Amino acid sequence: MSTRTVRTAAGFLILILLAAVLFCLSLTTGTGRISASEAIRILMQGRTDSPSARIIFDIRMPRTLSAMLLGGALAVAGFLLQSFFRNPIAGPFVLGISSGAKLCVALVMIAAMQQGMLLHSGILVAAAFAGALLCMLAVLLFAGKVRQMAQLIISGVMIGYICSALTDLAVTFADDANIVNLHNWSRGSFSGTGWTDVRDMAVIIAAAMAGAVLISKPIAAYQLGEEYARSMGVRILPFRIGLILLSSLLAACVTAFAGPVSFVGIAVPHLVRSLFRTARPLIIIPAAFLGGSVFCMGCDLLARMLFAPQELSVSTVTAVFGAPVVLWVMLRRERGRS
Amino acid sequence: MDRPPLLETKDLAAGYRKKVIADGICFTVRAGEILTLIGPNGAGKSTILKTVAAQLESISGEVALCGKPLDSLHEKDIAKQLSILFTARITAERLTCFDAAAAGRYPYTGMLGLLSEKDRAIVTEALEMTGAAELAEQEFREISDGQRQSVMLARAIAQEPRVLLLDEPTSYLDISRKLELLTLLRRLAKERGIAVVMSLHELDLAQKFSDQVLCISSGRAQRIGTPEEIFRGDYISELYGIRSGRYDPLYGTAEPAPPAGDPQVFVIGGGGTAIPVCRRLFRAGIPFAAGVIHENDLDYPVLAALSTKLITAPPFEPIPEDAFAAARNCMTQCRSVICTVQTFGTLNRQNEALRTLAEAAGTLRTEI
Numbered sequence: 001m002s003t004r005t006v007r008t009a010a011g012f013l014i015l016i017l018l019a020a021v022l023f024c025l026s027l028t029t030g031t032g033r034i035s036a037s038e039a040i041r042i043l044m045q046g047r048t049d050s051p052s053a054r055i056i057f058d059i060r061m062p063r064t065l066s067a068m069l070l071g072g073a074l075a076v077a078g079f080l081l082q083s084f085f086r087n088p089i090a091g092p093f094v095l096g097i098s099s100g101a102k103l104c105v106a107l108v109m110i111a112a113m114q115q116g117m118l119l120h121s122g123i124l125v126a127a128a129f130a131g132a133l134l135c136m137l138a139v140l141l142f143a144g145k146v147r148q149m150a151q152l153i154i155s156g157v158m159i160g161y162i163c164s165a166l167t168d169l170a171v172t173f174a175d176d177a178n179i180v181n182l183h184n185w186s187r188g189s190f191s192g193t194g195w196t197d198v199r200d201m202a203v204i205i206a207a208a209m210a211g212a213v214l215i216s217k218p219i220a221a222y223q224l225g226e227e228y229a230r231s232m233g234v235r236i237l238p239f240r241i242g243l244i245l246l247s248s249l250l251a252a253c254v255t256a257f258a259g260p261v262s263f264v265g266i267a268v269p270h271l272v273r274s275l276f277r278t279a280r281p282l283i284i285i286p287a288a289f290l291g292g293s294v295f296c297m298g299c300d301l302l303a304r305m306l307f308a309p310q311e312l313s314v315s316t317v318t319a320v321f322g323a324p325v326v327l328w329v330m331l332r333r334e335r336g337r338s
Numbered sequence: 339m340d341r342p343p344l345l346e347t348k349d350l351a352a353g354y355r356k357k358v359i360a361d362g363i364c365f366t367v368r369a370g371e372i373l374t375l376i377g378p379n380g381a382g383k384s385t386i387l388k389t390v391a392a393q394l395e396s397i398s399g400e401v402a403l404c405g406k407p408l409d410s411l412h413e414k415d416i417a418k419q420l421s422i423l424f425t426a427r428i429t430a431e432r433l434t435c436f437d438a439a440a441a442g443r444y445p446y447t448g449m450l451g452l453l454s455e456k457d458r459a460i461v462t463e464a465l466e467m468t469g470a471a472e473l474a475e476q477e478f479r480e481i482s483d484g485q486r487q488s489v490m491l492a493r494a495i496a497q498e499p500r501v502l503l504l505d506e507p508t509s510y511l512d513i514s515r516k517l518e519l520l521t522l523l524r525r526l527a528k529e530r531g532i533a534v535v536m537s538l539h540e541l542d543l544a545q546k547f548s549d550q551v552l553c554i555s556s557g558r559a560q561r562i563g564t565p566e567e568i569f570r571g572d573y574i575s576e577l578y579g580i581r582s583g584r585y586d587p588l589y590g591t592a593e594p595a596p597p598a599g600d601p602q603v604f605v606i607g608g609g610g611t612a613i614p615v616c617r618r619l620f621r622a623g624i625p626f627a628a629g630v631i632h633e634n635d636l637d638y639p640v641l642a643a644l645s646t647k648l649i650t651a652p653p654f655e656p657i658p659e660d661a662f663a664a665a666r667n668c669m670t671q672c673r674s675v676i677c678t679v680q681t682f683g684t685l686n687r688q689n690e691a692l693r694t695l696a697e698a699a700g701t702l703r704t705e706i
Binding site: 223280 | 388391392393413414416417420421422424426427428429430431432433434437438441442444447449450451452475477493497
């Protein structure tokens with residue numbers, strides 16, 4: 001048992017250290033050069049009116065925090081979906097849930113822009129949640145009875161395509177000055193996040209995370225399959241509904257604030273399981289959150305740095321690092337089967 | 339028999355979505371007893387087990403767990419009294435065997451499912467009982483089917499049930515593991531007073547390890563009783579609708595039907611010596627007759643099944659004249675005779691006479 005405890009402690013330590021390093025790097029990296037020592041001085045002083053302080057406090061800090069929170073949320077959403085479908089390749093992006101949320105948010109945004117209204121982030125999250133749930137229901141209808149990994153993923157990807165096409169259509173016809181903004185968002189980005197957004201997402205994500213930790217016990221039982229879970233006293237229907245609501249809420253929150261971000265939901269839980277060598281949800285849920293934070297902060301950093309001053313969409317970077325992990329998962333499964 | 343009944347069904351009908359698959363199921367299992375469900379594939383054994391395990395709603399009839407109607411019990415209470423070992427496939431990534439077995443503590447742990455020292459001790463003990471202790475830290479997906487079965491049995495034991503339900507628990511196991519598993523079930527029944535209900539395909543093992551056997555065929559409970567009551571005569575062949583061959587309930591062996599056609603070889607056997615020759619004749623597809631075999635002879639059950647015609651003698655008696663005459667008559671119609679017996683005593687003296695006759699006729703062979 002003790003090696004297990006050591007591994008768990010070491011795993012968390014590594015993730016926390018990485019998160020801290022990336023957080024600092026993220027504050028000091030960018031078009032306006034701010035050295036590490038200067039950044040520390042600014043942080044100690046608190047908010048002042050100097051340009052560097054404003055860059056750190058008003059632009060980089062909220063952006064980094066949102067990458068941290070949303071990345072964590074996305075990874076946990078992925079883990080919950082994988083638990084629901086008992087399928088390691090399930091995730092909000094491949095199941096089309098992110099795209100559904102994106103479609104709903106885009107429609108609401110376009111409608112609001114035409115009215116010249118500014119939208120409260122709560123409304124965007126609600127729209128994203130509705131879109132996510134609708135897509136989830138569609139996936140369940142198509143693949144609910146199917147236990148095969150391939151069919152589930154194919155129906156999810158198809159639904160994702162339909163939603164993306166509809167979003168593109170809506171964006172094309174929304175002839176507006178804000179279209180550029182919308183277009184950026186629909187490709188996935190953490191930029192342009194303000195402090196109120198950070199506060200709102202923190203509240204939602206904290207609530208959903210508390211919920212996820214509370215159902216970690218039935219998730220563990222459900223890993224053995226529905227029959228065993230029921231025989232141990234899990235009430236399957238409320239549990240499954242809880243899983244869907246929580247994962248949709250987390251995925252919706254990410255989409256509402258940052259647009260669709262791909263592959264984090266699959267890659268991070270898998271990497272974390274490999275690092276901790278366990279499937280225990282009580283460890284994996286917080287670890288996936290940290291892992292998602294690290295992954296997204298890192299990818300956001302790369303998105304900003306690689307072709308600076310040109311910024312990549314964060315989804316491009318997460319795909320480059322996330323998609324190979326998905327392939328690795330599939331190979332592992334094939335090997336496990338034979 | 340004053341031990342408390344732990345699991346009882348009365349006129350239970352089980353099935354999916356109002357479609358009855360098994361009907362009229364009545365049994366009572368007491369503490370320390372093993373009840374085994376046998377019957378052909380698709381007879382409804384799994385459906386019955388699932389219904390009794392509260393996995394499926396019963397269509398009609400009653401199920402009582404520890405004296406209370408199953409549908410009146412809360413999920414948690416059922417979980418503390420009944421655990422299962424079913425055939426579900428588990429695919430969770432990175433699930434360790436210890437964690438899989440520890441899941442059995444679910445009904446006893448708190449909100450977050452943290453294991454106490456006592457819980458850990460119970461899980462470890464269960465893993466030791468099933469011989470899976472050294473697998474604890476291995477990944478569940480990466481061990482063999484037989485090892486998985488041990489881990490999942492440990493899980494079921496760690497749940498500390500009063501009733502244990504197992505659906506074909508021996509299916510993927512080799513013979514030594516089959517025996518180990520069933521011996522462990524007997525031990526659990528005796529030491530912990532657990533009532534065990536399981537389905538088995540291995541009839542010989544069902545016969546040896548069960549207190550009661552429930553026979554299911556085409557969705558009906560055909561018979562229930564002790565193994566001695568069930569494994570007798572041709573009942574098992576009837577239950578399974580065996581058409582090509584027969585099941586010998588005494589030895590627990592299945593024998594195929596004899597090759598078609600008139601007997602071409604006559605085998606003089608006795609004392610178990612004829613069995614290898616008769617098996618070779620069967621494999622070669624040659625119909626044969628045999629005699630004169632005492633009804634209590636070792637050769638009897640195999641030859642009775644494989645031979646086209648068998649001439650027998652009553653137990654403990656010298657071979658009577660009419661049997662000798664019938665054998666001589668049959669022998670002359672066969673193109674060759676094989677005698678597998680070397681020694682002749684007072685009871686099989688007439689078989690020596692048969693051999694002498696065959697030798698004189700020039701039909702005696704040593705091999706087929």
